[in-house]
Amino acid sequence: MTRILLSTFVALLVGCSSTKKDSETVLFAGEIVNPTSDQVILLKGGIKVDSAKLDDKNRFKFKLNSIENGLYHFNLAPEHQYVYLEKGDSLMVRLNTIYFDESLVFSGNNEETNNFLLELFLATEEEDSKMYSEYYKLEPSDFSDKIASLRQEKVDKLADLNSESLLSKEAMNLLNGSIDYTYNRYKEIYPFRHKSKTAEENFHQLPKDFYIYRNQVNYGDHTLTYLRPYYDFMKAHLSNLAYMSCLNDCSNEHMQQSRQLHYKKHKLHLIDSLVVEKELRDNLFRNVAFDYLLKKKDAPENTEIFLTEFKKVSKNNMHLEEIESLYEGIANLQPKKTIPNLxxxxxxxxxxxxxxxxxxxxxxxxxxxxxxxxxxxxxxxxxxxxxxxxxxxxxxxxxxxxxxxxxxxxxxxxxxxxxxxxxxxxxxxxxxxxxxxxxxxxxxxxxxxxxxxxxxxxxx
Known part of the structure; x- marks a missing residue:
């Protein structure tokens, strides 16, 4: 019944046809139960594409005449979620803000891609808790088997979906990326979590093929730049590489001044040498800067060294103003300063x-x-x-x-x-x-x- 009502609403509201892609115009509409804001904002990456006011029935509508196929976000403050759009789509979403992600349902063109993407998101939330409570305790080979099994379940479901719906090449790349990078991230985190969970003194010896997927990592996939599993994998992957290379190759004398500064400089240079996509580079550089400035309060002279290094490797970073504001904010919250007059x-x-x-x-x-x-x-x-x-x-x-x-x-x-x-x-x-x-x-x-x-x- 819900699907019938949604489909009817799409037809009435945006006049969509059962024939897909008969024009390049994208129609994206929806109905919000218990709205927390009076407008919906559509974003591509960090850039606002358009906004739409809710009407008296809490419905919104976007009509987009020329957009790039790919992953977007729609924001109903303070929540947000993915939406995948292709030229010619007519897509409807219905949600209740009290159960935001769990209540989301897409209907219309590309509903299969969007609902599957949401299903992966919710499954990951559920599996995360088991990773931390159970799976990271497993021995490396058992952990690899568990990860392979969980991944294969999603791959099989996607294959079934594609056989029924014939998803586009771009949609398949997005969904496969979401699956692969989700489970590869768990493997990047494993050595650290396993050591912590088992209280072992040293990192566990890993099988030679434990990181075999690293041969296929794409450091410059523009279509995945703002996909959370891809970005989270990159953070974990680069942290792992930086830590292990430092552990194996750096003597203690190199880190006497500041271990934190030393490690973060390693990570900056790894991003610079490996990551080629500009927005992904900027976002990862930002993550390192925020992590350094917020989590460990280093000596002021070390912070200056870090910022100089940051600006050297991350030229024209789109987040530079934000990072400098953070640095200024930290400086203004030091003891004996007056609290900001907000x-x-x-x-x-x-x-x-x-x-x-x-x-x-x-x-x-x-x-x-x-x-x-x-x-x-x-x-x-x-x-x-x-x-x-x-x-x-x-x-x-x-x-x-x-x-x-x-x-x-x-x-x-x-x-x-x-x-x-x-x-x-x-x-x-x-x-x-x-x-x-x-x-x-x-x-x-x-x-x-x-x-x-x-x-x-x-x-x-």
Missing amino acids: DVVSYENESKTLTEIAADKKVLFYFWSGTNSRQYKNIFKRIAILKEKKPDHQLIGINIKTDYEQWKKIISSLGVDPSLQYHSNDFRELTEKLVLYPMNKAIITDNSVIVDGFSNIYKN
């Missing part, structure tokens, strides 16, 4: 700055989003504990990525003191200026002056 809104819809809120008292700022109920409920449980541990501090919650009215409903349902809660409408500015990585972050101030700009509510 605007937030109170429960009573009054605008205040963080500097005003933090004046004349000790404050612990924490951050949460209404998009993940499990996460924010855990945060508020932790805050209740911190209230007892830090009676001399005012614990101030700053909400991000949530509609203002929805935020107020959550505050009311939780029964927390609304006078200690504020809402930000500018997620990007707050994230950049306060360096909100990870979301468990806390900032501690005394009379608006920073005491600790990189605390964590679970480590206080």
Whole structure:
């Protein structure tokens, strides 16, 4: 019944024909149950293609006259998901934001590709937990057999789908890539997770053919650049190569100044030597920079060395401004600095700055989003504990990525003191200026002056 209704809606809304590809125009439409935003944004990579407002029935429609075949993202803030589009497509999506990914259903041209891509995404989420709880403990040959078995299940399903639907060459490349790079990533991670799970002193000896798939790795597939399994594989693969080459070839003297700097420089040069696709290179270089700047606080002189090296190998990086903003944000959150004077809104819809809120008292700022109920409920449980541990501090919650009215409903349902809660409408500015990585972050101030700009509510 759902499929019939969806197909009928596609026909009525966009006038699609059962004959595929009779024009180059792409029609992409949908219906959103419980919308969290009034518009849908379509992106290709990091570039906005178009936006569409929801109508009074919570429906949207894109009519695209000239686009490149391939992988796109549609964004309904704060969530997003893939959509694969080819010229001539008429495609419909229906979803309920309460169960965003699980409720997604595509109908129309290329529904098979999109639904299978979504099925792979959901299967990976489920398998990830078993990888960490069970499979990484296995011996190398048993682990390889398990990975091969899981991969073959997906390959067989794709073959069946293709025999019924005759997918395009581009779609098959995308779906095969999603399968292969998902399972190859697990093998890149295996030596580290296995060592951790088994508490072995050294890395386990691996069979000679353990990484045989590396002979087929494509470091420049433009069509896969923004496919999550491909990108995640590249991160794990390059981390593995950098670590193992350093372990085998670098003496301890080379790393006395800063192990972190030494390792990250290795990784920068590996990306430079192996990865040929410009956007993938830029994204991977960005990942290394964020990882270095955020996870390990190195000496200022080492950070300068890293940024100089970064700019040398990653010329004209499209993320350079963002990375420099991050560096500036970290510098501005050092002890004895005044907390950035950012605007937030109170429960009573009054605008205040963080500097005003933090004046004349000790404050612990924490951050949460209404998009993940499990996460924010855990945060508020932790805050209740911190209230007892830090009676001399005012614990101030700053909400991000949530509609203002929805935020107020959550505050009311939780029964927390609304006078200690504020809402930000500018997620990007707050994230950049306060360096909100990870979301468990806390900032501690005394009379608006920073005491600790990189605390964590679970480590206080």
